[in-house]
Amino acid sequence: MTILRVTNLVKRFGGLVCVDGIDLSFPEGKISAVIGPNGAGKTTFFNLITGIYSPDEGRIELDGKSILNLKPHQITERGIARTFQNIRLFGSMTVLENVMVGLHIHLKAGLFGTLLRLPSNRAEENRSQEEAYRLLEYVGLESLLNEQANSLPYGAQRRLEIARALATKPKVLLLDEPAAGMNPRETVELIGLIKRIRQELGITIILIEHDMRLVMELSDHILVLDYGTKIAEGVPEEIRSNPRVIEAYLGKSAAQ
Numbered sequence: 001m002t003i004l005r006v007t008n009l010v011k012r013f014g015g016l017v018c019v020d021g022i023d024l025s026f027p028e029g030k031i032s033a034v035i036g037p038n039g040a041g042k043t044t045f046f047n048l049i050t051g052i053y054s055p056d057e058g059r060i061e062l063d064g065k066s067i068l069n070l071k072p073h074q075i076t077e078r079g080i081a082r083t084f085q086n087i088r089l090f091g092s093m094t095v096l097e098n099v100m101v102g103l104h105i106h107l108k109a110g111l112f113g114t115l116l117r118l119p120s121n122r123a124e125e126n127r128s129q130e131e132a133y134r135l136l137e138y139v140g141l142e143s144l145l146n147e148q149a150n151s152l153p154y155g156a157q158r159r160l161e162i163a164r165a166l167a168t169k170p171k172v173l174l175l176d177e178p179a180a181g182m183n184p185r186e187t188v189e190l191i192g193l194i195k196r197i198r199q200e201l202g203i204t205i206i207l208i209e210h211d212m213r214l215v216m217e218l219s220d221h222i223l224v225l226d227y228g229t230k231i232a233e234g235v236p237e238e239i240r241s242n243p244r245v246i247e248a249y250l251g252k253s254a255a256q
């Protein structure tokens with residue numbers, strides 16, 4: 001079943017057509033990768049899905065319902081969470097507080113009531129702290145919960161961003177270059193974490209990634225963009241041997 005579908009999606013910046021009428025469908029409970037050369041329109045595609053940009057044309061549907069023209073926080077509430085190419089944590093807050101920010105969209109007390117620890121919010125705050133702790137355990141950061149977020153090593157910051165996204169209880173998790181800047185050991189740990197999120201939590205994952213080893217190992221389904229259009233779609237074996245994909249990445253001579 002398709003959980004997220006975009007139809008004839010178009011985004012222009014001045015004279016540049018950055019997303020040029022793409023149709024993409026993402027199967028529920030699977031890991032899909034969106035790949036393509038630099039400037040292909042991948043991050044713009046994520047920005048359109050999450051309401052950061054409005055498309056000039058086209059439809060975006062989550063679970064068969066339009067999410068067009070919703071604000072980013074409304075889209076998060078509907079069940080789409082994301083991480084960013086350049087990590088965006090609340091650097092001076094603790095690791096635990098960063099996850100509690102993600103949880104707040106489901107709390108009655110709201111973020112400030114929770115963070116200010118108003119007495120009336122104590123019970124809810126305790127529950128949300130426990131939940132934040134469980135999420136930190138899930139991503140392997142429980143021993144660092146009181147550390148300041150920006151003091152964490154890079155790989156840990158990326159996992160914290162994932163924990164914060166999971167705190168919003170998403171149906172679909174978008175990961176924008178999750179392995180960028182990671183060393184090989186951190187990348188192996190990340191692959192394990194992403195597989196667990198799909199298998200144990202049943203969350204649909206869509207990732208943008210330039211690390212082809214990670215893409216080929218993790219993905220059930222790969223979509224390839226080039227100059228804002230979809231040039232290929234399929235399972236990893238099909239994509240690896242597709243001449244249009246090889247040409248887009250390596251130039252025409254490589255595909256002959």
Ligand SMILES: Nc1ncnc2c1ncn2[C@@H]1O[C@H](COP(=O)(O)OP(=O)(O)OP(=O)(O)O)[C@@H](O)[C@H]1O
Binds near residue numbers: 043
């Ligand atoms: N806000 C904007 N204003 C003008 N042009 C933009 C804007 N955002 C993106 N673009 C342009 O749209 C094109 C696609 O950019 P995008 O960041 O989506 O590509 P990408 O596939 O994510 O690339 P990369 O792999 O390098 O991150 C690029 O030419 C980029 O310069």
